[in-house]
Amino acid sequence: MTDARGAQLAEALAVLRARVDAAAAAAGRSSADIELLPVTKFFPASDVIELHELGCSAFGESREQEASNKAAEVNAHFPDDTIRWHMIGRVQRNKARAVAGWAYAVHAVDKVALITALDRAAGQALDDGTRPEPLHVYIQLSLDGDPARGGVDIAAPAAVDELCAAADGAEALRFAGLMAIPPLGVDAADCFARLARERDRLQAVYPQRLGLSAGMSNDLEAAIQHGSTCVRVGTALMGQRPLTSP
Numbered sequence: 001m002t003d004a005r006g007a008q009l010a011e012a013l014a015v016l017r018a019r020v021d022a023a024a025a026a027a028g029r030s031s032a033d034i035e036l037l038p039v040t041k042f043f044p045a046s047d048v049i050e051l052h053e054l055g056c057s058a059f060g061e062s063r064e065q066e067a068s069n070k071a072a073e074v075n076a077h078f079p080d081d082t083i084r085w086h087m088i089g090r091v092q093r094n095k096a097r098a099v100a101g102w103a104y105a106v107h108a109v110d111k112v113a114l115i116t117a118l119d120r121a122a123g124q125a126l127d128d129g130t131r132p133e134p135l136h137v138y139i140q141l142s143l144d145g146d147p148a149r150g151g152v153d154i155a156a157p158a159a160v161d162e163l164c165a166a167a168d169g170a171e172a173l174r175f176a177g178l179m180a181i182p183p184l185g186v187d188a189a190d191c192f193a194r195l196a197r198e199r200d201r202l203q204a205v206y207p208q209r210l211g212l213s214a215g216m217s218n219d220l221e222a223a224i225q226h227g228s229t230c231v232r233v234g235t236a237l238m239g240q241r242p243l244t245s246p
């Protein structure tokens with residue numbers, strides 16, 4: 001960690017916090033209800049350590065192998081602290097056990113079979129004491145039905161309902177809310193408004209407060225305007241990633 005990188009991260013974080021505060025104020029919301037989740041994929045553990053020292057205690061990662069290595073390194077650096085790692089990328093079913101070993105939450109859940117695998121893996125980790133609490137899951141919705149980006153089609157409410165019920169009914173999981181990524185070239189505010197309406201529809205069914213994982217570097221204001229409770233921010237905080245980013 002060079003001092004220059006630390007200063008760069010501190011400044012970017014301050015700018016971002018101000019963006020979140022301003023967007024919350026514009027929406028008449030409290031910024032305490034909006035989690036700023038730094039997305040640290042492709043960046044080294046030393047950056048995460050620096051961000052933790054700047055007050056961040058949760059981080060988003062999208063690739064299992066990279067994340068499990070980084071989490072082990074960072075967690076070992078702060079043995080007395082609880083750091084919450086969020087898996088924001090797609091999870092293959094055969095990675096469920098690995099993910100349940102380090103993740104606090106999984107954001108891109110869109111298959112009943114994946115829910116079953118995550119439940120089994122989290123249940124085993126709870127039993128053997130390697131995780132302290134159920135795995136939080138967000139159901140990912142697709143706003144255009146394109147399977148390439150993942151997510152269950154928001155226009156298919158029966159399929160959405162089935163996934164939410166499966167997540168809510170799984171003993172070792174906690175159904176935490178909905179997640180979406182706006183399709184390219186589509187108005188993000190429209191997407192987030194549809195997502196919020198879907199959350200409201202489901203909120204009538206579930207007693208726990210359902211969150212919205214929505215908004216990234218370029219559209220977090222629109223997401224906060226429409227009720228996001230977790231903005232996942234990479235580039236605006238960390239700088240440019242290599243172009244091969246998933």
Ligand SMILES: *Cc1c(COP(=O)(O)O)cnc(C)c1O
Nearest residue numbers: 039062088216217232233234235
């Ligand atoms: C990489 C990633 C982000 C961060 O995107 P930025 O535009 O760099 O802020 C957010 N969400 C998911 C699912 C990602 O994979």
